[in-house]
């Protein structure tokens with residue numbers, strides 16, 4: 445069994461997650477509260493290292509009341525252990541899992557040095573490094589390992605590269621997006637799903653709309669992923 449994965453983003457009408465100059469102000473206050481409600485409902489929140497490096501997020505519940513003082517586990521997918529030691533996700537507010545590779549493009553000796561540094565952190569009791577795949581994190585393997593850690597549900601909060609990795613491997617179960625009535629443009633601005641992209645309609649992900657409603661100045665769309673994708677695409 446793999447964890448149930450909900451993918452959420454705030455994007456512009458043209459699918460951008462930020463401007464070319466990394467202005468990420470897309471969601472309004474009510475939408476961020478909606479995101480924090482999902483954080484509260486799941487066992488873990490997952491992001492790629494790109495998002496940690498650009499946004500330095502806390503990935504805790506702090507826009508709505510926190511009950512039982514229990515934040516979800518934070519998961520950072522970080523093939524080459526680029527995570528800065530002063531990242532907010534490494535604070536003591538919640539447990540953090542750093543998912544990295546067994547062998548990567550990084551020299552093994554350099555990787556061992558970085559692991560040692562992470563282990564020296566004061567908050568070390570809250571930080572766990574897990575290994576899956578080579579060169580880049582094997583996301584399917586990772587899901588299996590997280591499941592064994594009793595993580596049954598995950599909120600995937602991007603960015604576009606990790607989102608692609610998860611959609612490509614058919615690991616997402618549900619999508620919830622906030623669409624702001626804005627257009628950022630720019631072929632170098634990150635989009636909801638980046639990466640290589642599917643080559644044909646037969647390969648793409650199909651979704652089923654389950655709900656939509658207005659929020660702040662935009663709209664929230666909620667979908668289930670159709671799991672019989674291949675069959676659907678061949679009809």
Ligand SMILES: NC(=O)c1ccc[n+]([C@@H]2O[C@H](COP(=O)([O-])OP(=O)(O)OC[C@H]3O[C@@H](n4cnc5c(N)ncnc54)[C@H](O)[C@@H]3O)[C@@H](O)[C@H]2O)c1
Pocket residue numbers: 452453454455460461462466468470491492493494495496498499521522523524580581582583601602603604605606607608609610634638
């Ligand atoms: N508006 C939103 O809702 C929202 C949410 C999150 C991020 N963002 C934006 O997204 C941007 C960051 O996105 P990004 O694409 O640069 O980085 P990302 O957060 O998607 O992280 C990418 C990293 O994930 C790691 N990774 C390891 N294994 C992988 C695999 N198998 N598949 C895919 N990735 C793997 C790699 O190290 C890769 O560099 C920032 O601009 C951030 O502000 C916006």
Ligand SMILES: Nc1nc(=O)c(N)c(NC[C@H](O)[C@H](O)[C@H](O)COP(=O)(O)O)[nH]1
Pocket residue numbers: 452453454455468469470471472476479491495499500501502503504601
């Ligand atoms: N839903 C959403 N709408 C946005 O307009 C936006 N910029 C993000 N961005 C996601 C990104 O990862 C942020 O950095 C974290 O949402 C911040 O999380 P914290 O408050 O630090 O816990 N997400």
